[in-house]
Amino acid sequence: MNYKIGISNSTDHFIRINAWVSNPNENNFNLQLPAWRPGRYELANYAKNIRCFEVSNEKGELVPFKKLNKDLWEVFANGFNKVHISYEYYANQADAGASFVGEQLLYLNPVNCFMYVEGRMNDAFEITLDIPNDWQIACQLKHQDKTLFAPHFDALADSPFFASPNLVHHSFGLNQTNIHFWFEGGTTNNMDKLEADTRAYAQAQINIFGELPLSDYHFLYLLTPQKFRHGVEHADSTVIAMGPAAELDQPEFYNDFIAISSHELFHLWNIKRIRPSEMLPYDFTKENYSELGYVYEGITTYYGDLMLLRSGVWDFEQYASSLESDLDRHYNNAGRFNYSVAQSSFDTWLDGYVPGVKGRKVSIYMEGLIAAMVADIMIVEHTAGRFRLDDVLRRLYQETYKKGKGYSKQLYQELLQEISGLSFEDYFFDLIDGKGKWDEYVQKMLEAIGLELIVTNDGDGLSVCKVQKCSNLTPNQKVCFEMWVKKC
Ligand SMILES: [Zn+2]
Structure with a gap:
């Protein structure tokens, strides 16, 4: 055609x-x-x-x-x-x-x-x-x-x-791949820093999967005059629309800009290549229902930030600050007592992108992130730091995308269990398909890596989360924390 x-x-x-x-x-x-x-x-x-x-x-x-x-x-x-x-x-x-x-x-x-x-x-x-x-x-x-x-x-x-006649183009080689930045509507004055940070977090991601399976990857950055934040993933590219353009080089904006970039790059594996069976191939004519949003968006949201921490682009304080705002959203959503993340994933086709009726549902991004973090730390803790969620994702990539197949919840659960040596029955029953049990898992898992979560009230009825390192770590906590943040 x-x-x-x-x-x-x-x-x-x-x-x-x-x-x-x-x-x-x-x-x-x-x-x-x-x-x-x-x-x-x-x-x-x-x-x-x-x-x-x-x-x-x-x-x-x-x-x-x-x-x-x-x-x-x-x-x-x-x-x-x-x-x-x-x-x-x-x-x-x-x-x-x-x-x-x-x-x-x-x-x-x-x-x-x-x-x-x-x-x-x-x-x-x-x-x-x-x-x-x-x-x-x-x-x-x-x-x-x-x-x-x-x-x-x-x-x-x-x-x-x-x-456009106004595109600003910058490219560099990373292993066998050319990475391109295309800026429309403005650009950064510090391309060297953006390149260095992108190299660092991209390499951390590549190390998980063992390869960057493409010859060229394009970041299409659309900078808007007004405040805005939106990114969409593709197989070999992403579009990220963000504003205000004039603030790109300011630390707070730049941190968010690099975080969304890391998230979208991670998607090139997780959803563009590792994909639920029910979306392979996509049916563009109607709803493609899936309960697996906690994998394709949750794990991606978790790793988007984690890669910045592990690659040294962010220090722990920057990471904790981002995690705190994610946890704030979780603790201020009564939907966690009413609807599971699997059902909320199915229902993105109904009301996934609007606040929706108060307390009706949770988010495949936020609760998905928490579910991924809990799974990661469960593996790290039970294997005394020998394995982590990276190993599950690498296997998922090899056993589905590399064989031309999609994945199921069953396969994901089997890989979690095989790699950790732990039953994930309760995890799926309580967290993924259940409701109301989130908070105890979160507290327990953060503690396992020597982090303390303090939830206070701001006086207007809203919860405020603070994540900090415990002062005296047990040897187990120390090993687990080190594995959790270790570079690949
Ligand atoms: Zn995403």
Whole structure:
């Protein structure tokens, strides 16, 4: 399928999409637009952004079509070996998972706005951009001049791009891989520090899995004038939208910037390659329910920060401060007494990205992080520091992604048990599928590595968490803490 993308009206934020579908069997066919995007497990209904949809034949005559549901069009192409589809897409959302067009920026997440012919997701795609000659393109897809090449729809859907005359590009080699920073909307004045910190935490992540399985990785940084924070992972890239751009080099903002970057990089293994069976392959037409959000988001949230600590990018105080704000969210959410993290994962499709009804649910990010930390420390403690959650993840990577498979809860539990030599029955019963038992696990596990959690009340009824090192560590606590923070 060939696409040509132009900016039809940058002031009103519309792009013009032209697509040519070869129709070798000259039959009617259906065109599908995705209903959601991987990384945000809720329906997005992108079709509401489409206007002026038309179909024509090679002679330019209109071809009839009919909508079969909200994002599926039947095209009556019987008798035509090539059909032209055209429509406009409203691109006016500059977050990490949407699309935006302005006078000097064409930023698309193809999963928002590109269609595929039902039953032909494995067709190759060519996307030609109608942009000025001095604009640069940042994208994980192979591209030449103004044309991007995707071997199939999954690759296209997973490949956001920036096209702009203002991109700031910096790249460096890490082992066999080229790491690229692409900045739009501003940049850092301290590229050397950003490179050094990225090298450090990326290497710590690579050491867990044993390889960085790609030739190029792209950080697409969209700096916004206003306060903002959002990141989305892809197989060989990430988009991170953050602001205000003017504060990038200030310590507090920079720490958060590097933390979200570490989180998104970790996803290249955990979800983009190690993936629950029920999401392999993704079904873009409807909900892909999974109870495993505590693995794909929880473990990633835990490791995003932990890698900064272990690689020395953060000191313990910086790490503890981030953990405290995560624990604050946990202790101030009565949902932990009412709904499990597995059920909350299933329900991201219902209300996963809004605060929701008070006390109804927990978060696959926060409670997922705590579940990952508890599992990690259980392994460290029971094996006297010989193993940790890293070992489970490495096995999961080898036994699923490397064999072309997804994983199940059962496999994850089996690996936890095999590596730790401990039953995880209670852990799954109490924490993952249960409710109300979180706080005792948290206190116990932090204590096992010599950390003390103090929860106080701020006077307005909100809990405030403080994590600090115990003054006198037992030999066991010392061994466990050292293993927990040890560089790979
Ligand atoms: Zn994430």
